[in-house]
Structure formats: C-alpha cells, structure tokens
Amino acid sequence: xxxxxxxxxxxxxxxxxxxxxxxxxxxxxxxxxxxxxxxxxxxxxxxxxxxxxxxxxxxxxxxxxxxxxxxxxxxxxxxxxxxxxxxxxxxxxxxxxxxxxxxxxxxxxxxxxxxxxxxxxxxxxxxxxxxxxxxxxxxxxxxxxxxxxxxxxxxxxxxxxxxxxxxxxxxxxxxxxxxxxxxxxxxxxxxxxxxxxxxxxxxxxxxxxxxxxxxxxxxxxxxxxxxxxxxxxxxxxxxxxxxxxxxxxxxxxxxxxxxxxxxxxxxxxxxxxxxxxxx
Ligand code: SF4
Numbered sequence: 001x002x003x004x005x006x007x008x009x010x011x012x013x014x015x016x017x018x019x020x021x022x023x024x025x026x027x028x029x030x031x032x033x034x035x036x037x038x039x040x041x042x043x044x045x046x047x048x049x050x051x052x053x054x055x056x057x058x059x060x061x062x063x064x065x066x067x068x069x070x071x072x073x074x075x076x077x078x079x080x081x082x083x084x085x086x087x088x089x090x091x092x093x094x095x096x097x098x099x100x101x102x103x104x105x106x107x108x109x110x111x112x113x114x115x116x117x118x119x120x121x122x123x124x125x126x127x128x129x130x131x132x133x134x135x136x137x138x139x140x141x142x143x144x145x146x147x148x149x150x151x152x153x154x155x156x157x158x159x160x161x162x163x164x165x166x167x168x169x170x171x172x173x174x175x176x177x178x179x180x181x182x183x184x185x186x187x188x189x190x191x192x193x194x195x196x197x198x199x200x201x202x203x204x205x206x207x208x209x210x211x212x213x214x215x216x217x218x219x220x221x222x223x224x225x226x227x228x229x230x231x232x233x234x235x236x237x238x239x240x241x242x243x244x245x246x247x248x249x250x251x252x253x254x255x256x257x258x259x260x261x262x263x264x265x266x267x268x269x270x271x272x273x274x275x276x277x278x279x
Contacts, residue, residue, distance in 0.1 A: 006028060006029055006115075006220065007115060007116060008115060008116050008117075008118050009112060009115045009116070009117050009118070009212075009213060009216070010117070010118050010119065010156075011119060011151075011152045011153040011155075011156040011157065012152075012153075013027070013028045014152045014156065014209070014212055015151065015152040015153070016028070017212060017215075017216060018152060018212070019230060019235055020229065020230035020232075020235055020236075020239070021219065021226070021227040021228055021229075021230075022227045022228060022229045022230065022241075022245060023230075023235075023239060023241060024216070024227060025219075025223065025226075025227035026241045026244060027241075029220065029223065029227075032241070032244070034240035034241070048079070048138070048140070051077060051079045051080055051083075051138065052138035054074075054080060055075075055079075055080060055083050055084070055136065055138055055186060056122060056136055058071050058074055058075060058080070058084055058087075059087060059104075059122070059123075059136055060104045060105055060122075061074075062087075063096070063099065063102055063104040063123060064104060065099060068088055068091070071084070072084055072085075072088070079138075082186075082187070083138060083186035083187070086186055086187070086189035087136075087186065087189070089189065090184065090189050094134070094184070095125070095127075096125075101125060101126040101127055102123060102124075102125050102126075103121070103123065103124040103125075103126065103168060104122070104123045105120065105121070105122070105123075106120075106121045106123075106124050106168070107119070107120045107121070108121070108160050108161065108164045108165060109160075109164060110160060110163050110164040112209055112210060112213045113210055113213030113214050113217060114213065114217050115213050115216075115217075117156065117160060117209065117213075119156055119157055119160050121133055121134075121135070121157060121161075122134055122135050122136050123135075124161065124165070124168060126168055126169065129178070130178060130179075130180060131161070131165075131168075131169070131174055131178050131179050131180070132179075132180050132181070132182055133157050133158065133161060133179065133180070133181040133182065134182050134184060135153070135157070135181070135182070135183050135184070136184055136186060137183050137184070137185050137186065138185075138186045138187065139185060139187070140187065142185055142187075142188045142191060143193075145193050148183060148193050148195070149195060154181055154195055155205045155208070155209070156205075156209065157181055158176070158179050158181050158195070158197045158201075158202070158205070159202055159205040159206050159209065161174060161179055162174050162175075162176050162179065162197075162202050163206065175199070176197040176198055176199045176201065176202040177196075177197065177198060177199065179196075179197040180194060180195065180196050180197065181194070181195045181197070182194050182195075229245055229247075233247060236248055
C-alpha cells in the first residue's frame, strides 16, 4: 500500500503505535486482515462486541429525542436489557433529562503534523460551566482509573476538544479547565470514571501527540525497521497478528483484555461526512 494512503490518526491507531509499532504497521499501514482470533471464546466475544455496538446505537437514539419507552423495546437480549435499564436509571444522574446542549456521535478533526487527528465521541455535553465528554463502555470488568487515565483515548479526546471544538462553544475554544471526561460503564452504572483537565495537561498531551505523529512519519520513511515488535510479549496474547510475528498461536481470554480490543470506529469514517473540522 502506498505510504500516502495513511493520512489519518485516531486514538486507536495511536494506542496501537504506543503498544506495539509493528501492530500499527500491520493494521494501519499494510491494512492486513486479521489472521487470528483476538480472544477466546471467539463467538461469545463477537456477540458481546456486537451487543456493545448496538447499545451505543440505542443511547444515540434516545439522545436525538426518541422516547425512552420506544428505545427500550429494541433492547432485546439480556445484556442489552440490563444495560438499557442501567442507562435509564442513570439519565437523571447524568443530567440528560433535558436534552439541550448535547452533541451525540460528534466527530472532531484537526491537523496533527503531517496527518489529521480524528475522534468520534459518543457524546459531548456542553453546559454553562462544564463541558463533559461521555464515553459508554460495556466492559465485563471495570478497568482501573490509572489505566484509563493513561489511555490514548482519554488524552486524545480531551486535547482534541480543546483544539478543535470552538464551534460547539460559540466560536471560542474551550478552556481545558472547563472539560471533563467521563467513562460510564453499562455494567457498573454507579461507578463512572471521571477525568478533569488542566492547561498543563493539555500542553503536555498535545506535544506528546505531535511527537508521536512525527515519529510515525519518520518510521513510514523506513518501514523495514521503523516499526519494531513490542518487547512486552504479554501484549501479543490478544493480538490478531500473532502468526505474522511468531508470537504464539492461542488467543488469550477476552475478559482479560477486552478494553484493549475495541474496534477503531474512526478507521472507516468518511471525511466527506465530517462537518466539524478545525483548519
Ligand atoms: S503479535 Fe506482538 S509483536 Fe506482533 S504485532 Fe501483535 S503485539 Fe506486536
């Protein structure tokens, strides 16, 4: 594949690069199909992933104004019913009763070095004194806050909202201190993870992102040795490219690493459909 075809970076591709440059190369540069299942049991994991994606659609339907009673009829599996019930009970708590200032499924994009950085948000809620990024998670285990804080998603979503979200704030860029990111867990509804933001964090995040983009650009110019295999072989256990790297045949258990196996939604986004772009 021509190098020029890699024009976009996302939280998922940057996370892959940070975890294992070789995985980034196989997935985003060479765009290789997955030769191995990521986790066992494969079918159950696939079903859980599909239900998770459907749950996101149910919440989106509600947030664009479809009555809750109508949406609940679509929750037709035990997981979906439980998740929807937990979400319905949290609506007041999350402050969504009045649907004003909510931007579900918002996509933001901005230049990052020679690339564009792209992020698709489950929900951005703009209130008078606080703007909250919500992300719905259907994990079977509640990840630790320290782990979430270090994830590219937490860093990219907050930084990009500061960098490219002015159109959601009457044309004025958000102050980092106005922003908070909340992971709400459908199976742990009373234990969301909340991450505030500061100007110092924003400066650090944006310069880290620029540095990564520069590194990737340099690596693309010498792809034979620019994307080394990770030294941390534990990462290979759930990696679908194990057979390419001779790093094992059998997959690890899904619930041990499902947070690391999320699909990259922005991978297939069509730029023509993105309205909110910072230049
Ligand atoms: S198997 Fe291991 S070394 Fe190979 S791409 Fe996956 S994480 Fe990287």
